[in-house]
Amino acid sequence: MSAMFEKLSMYFEFPFVRYALIAGVLIALCSSLLGVTLVLKRFSFIGDGLSHVAFGAMAIAAVLNFTNNMLFMLPITVGCAILLLMGGQNRKIKGDASVAMISVGSLAIGYLLMNLFSTSSNLSGDVCSTLFGSTSILTLDVTEVIFCAVLSIIVVIVFVLFYNKIFAVTFDENFARATGIKASAYNFLIAVIIAVIIVLAMNLVGSLLISALIIFPALSSMRLFKSFKAVTICSAVFSVVCAVLGILISVLYGTPVGSTIVAVDIIGFVIFYILGIFGGKRR
Amino acid sequence: MSLLLCENVSLGYDSKVVLSDLSFFVNSGDYLCIVGENGSGKSTLMKTILGLKMPLSGKISMGDGLKQNEIGYLPQQTVVQRDFPASVWEIVLSGCLNKSGFSPFYSKENKKRAKENMERMNITSLSKQCYRELSGGQQQRVLLARSLCATEKILLLDEPVSGLDPKATSEMYSLIYDLNKQGITIVMISHDIQATVKYASHILHIDDDIFFGTKEEYINSVKGRLFLNTKDGEE
Numbered sequence: 001m002s003a004m005f006e007k008l009s010m011y012f013e014f015p016f017v018r019y020a021l022i023a024g025v026l027i028a029l030c031s032s033l034l035g036v037t038l039v040l041k042r043f044s045f046i047g048d049g050l051s052h053v054a055f056g057a058m059a060i061a062a063v064l065n066f067t068n069n070m071l072f073m074l075p076i077t078v079g080c081a082i083l084l085l086m087g088g089q090n091r092k093i094k095g096d097a098s099v100a101m102i103s104v105g106s107l108a109i110g111y112l113l114m115n116l117f118s119t120s121s122n123l124s125g126d127v128c129s130t131l132f133g134s135t136s137i138l139t140l141d142v143t144e145v146i147f148c149a150v151l152s153i154i155v156v157i158v159f160v161l162f163y164n165k166i167f168a169v170t171f172d173e174n175f176a177r178a179t180g181i182k183a184s185a186y187n188f189l190i191a192v193i194i195a196v197i198i199v200l201a202m203n204l205v206g207s208l209l210i211s212a213l214i215i216f217p218a219l220s221s222m223r224l225f226k227s228f229k230a231v232t233i234c235s236a237v238f239s240v241v242c243a244v245l246g247i248l249i250s251v252l253y254g255t256p257v258g259s260t261i262v263a264v265d266i267i268g269f270v271i272f273y274i275l276g277i278f279g280g281k282r283r
Numbered sequence: 284m285s286l287l288l289c290e291n292v293s294l295g296y297d298s299k300v301v302l303s304d305l306s307f308f309v310n311s312g313d314y315l316c317i318v319g320e321n322g323s324g325k326s327t328l329m330k331t332i333l334g335l336k337m338p339l340s341g342k343i344s345m346g347d348g349l350k351q352n353e354i355g356y357l358p359q360q361t362v363v364q365r366d367f368p369a370s371v372w373e374i375v376l377s378g379c380l381n382k383s384g385f386s387p388f389y390s391k392e393n394k395k396r397a398k399e400n401m402e403r404m405n406i407t408s409l410s411k412q413c414y415r416e417l418s419g420g421q422q423q424r425v426l427l428a429r430s431l432c433a434t435e436k437i438l439l440l441d442e443p444v445s446g447l448d449p450k451a452t453s454e455m456y457s458l459i460y461d462l463n464k465q466g467i468t469i470v471m472i473s474h475d476i477q478a479t480v481k482y483a484s485h486i487l488h489i490d491d492d493i494f495f496g497t498k499e500e501y502i503n504s505v506k507g508r509l510f511l512n513t514k515d516g517e518e
Contacts, residue, residue, distance in 0.1 A: 036368070040363050040366070040367055041363065042363075160387070161387040163387070164377065164380060164383070164387065164388065165380065167369070167373065167377060168377040168380050170367075171363070171364065171367055171369060171374065171377060172358065172361065172363075172364065172377075174330075174333075174335060174356070174358055175356050175358055175429070175430075175433075176380070177333075177334075177335055178333035178334065178335060178352075178354060178356045179352050179353075179354070179355070179356065179378070179380070179381040179433040179434070180350075180351065180352025180381045181380055181381060225368060226368060226370060226411075226412070226413035226416075227368065227370035227372075227373055227411075227413070228367075228369045228370070228373050229370075229373065231368045
């Protein structure tokens with residue numbers, strides 16, 4: 001045990017490990033906040049869809065030789081998120097189909113562009129690391145960490161300020177609209193926040209595993225808690241704890257960061273599920 | 284001036300007209316029941332009154348100082364709500380949202396209002412319970428308390444008793460009737476013609492030819508007699 005701590009403290013001498021931990025905790029916190037809303041709105045897969053959009057945007061940025069990918073990816077992903085979430089119930093292509101369409105489309109275009117124009121010799125390696133986020137969180141520099149921190153602080157503040165409105169719009173959009181709440185404005189806000197979170201999360205777990213970061217905390221805490229507030233707080237705590245554990249394990253044993261965090265999330269979900277069954281029986 | 288006035292309104296989706304040339308009014312304190320076949324446009328009419336949809340032509344106007352956001356609404360249950368993790372307290376309180384303006388949190392008055400309405404609906408003891416674990420009747424009372432937080436003037440109810448057992452149904456009706464006696468105007472979509480004739484003061488029957496008038500006029504009209512008799516025959 002003490003050998004483990006020694007090893008950990010040795011690793012924490014390196015700034016990049018500390019950055020990874022900071023960024024990881026912030027992203028985990030942000031992504032868990034809106035998870036409940038997304039799962040309930042039947043948009044569980046929007047994380048996956050938007051992350052593919054971000055992947056496509058990243059490929060375009062790479063082809064055009066932009067120095068800062070994040071500044072290019074963010075507006076494109078935000079645009080697609082708004083497109084997906086704003087249509088409401090009256091549009092022609094409905095929720096899951098539109099998510100699938102945008103997701104598959106941008107994945108294909110991203111890969112195509114990378115294939116046609118890439119200068120790198122290790123193409124499949126590049127694609128793999130963008131999709132699975134293998135080590136990119138360990139290569140963050142100071143400016144990226146600050147950028148990430150500022151965005152996540154904004155997300156948390158906006159979420160807290162609009163918490164009641166987000167609840168009302170998610171629970172019953174028609175009632176909110178009928179009683180004079182500007183539901184479409186809040187849907188717009190939710191879409192923007194989600195897009196920002198996803199671009200942030202791409203650095204940590206990569207495109208494919210973002211859905212896990214959004215869904216697992218929400219689903220786990222919905223097993224145990226009965227009020228929206230309790231579920232939200234619990235999923236934030238759950239997500240942060242899993243992220244910290246996942247990063248520590250991956251540092252100690254050299255496993256890929258993203259998949260390790262998701263693995264911890266899965267274990268957490270199973271524990272909560274079992275606790276939920278027993279909790280239900282007691283009553 | 285009526286609380287709600289519909290003049291020559293046509294309703295529909297895109298350019299397909301579901302309902303045309305509809306005129307009726309609702310005065311303060313009325314109990315209006317809207318009856319009609321499935322697909323006759325009852326729910327569309329309700330959405331239009333709520334301002335969720337625009338009428339294709341004609342005009343819906345509000346009088347007596349009623350504002351668009353002062354219409355309480357009891358919708359039919361949605362899929363989202365069936366597994367939504369929310370406590371009764373949170374849901375009732377969310378009805379006060381249109382009163383809190385730009386403030387991010389609920390004020391003391393909002394909370395007091397929510398508490399009063401929960402007492403009124405006799406659900407104070409359920410406060411901490413999870414919405415999805417309640418019975419159908421209890422859920423409807425929670426949503427009714429939420430509507431009362433949003434308004435004290437007029438309530439629109441979209442088939443409030445669908446899916447309820449007979450006991451809960453009669454409880455729901457008497458609850459709504461009590462609210463009406465307290466001065467709240469009620470507009471209700473209903474399939475239950477017996478209850479309609481029992482409680483309503485006015486009836487709007489949507490069909491190929493539209494009937495609007497008081498309950499007494501309806502019972503004595505050819506259309507009303509026909510509809511009442513066929514319903515009796517079915518049961």
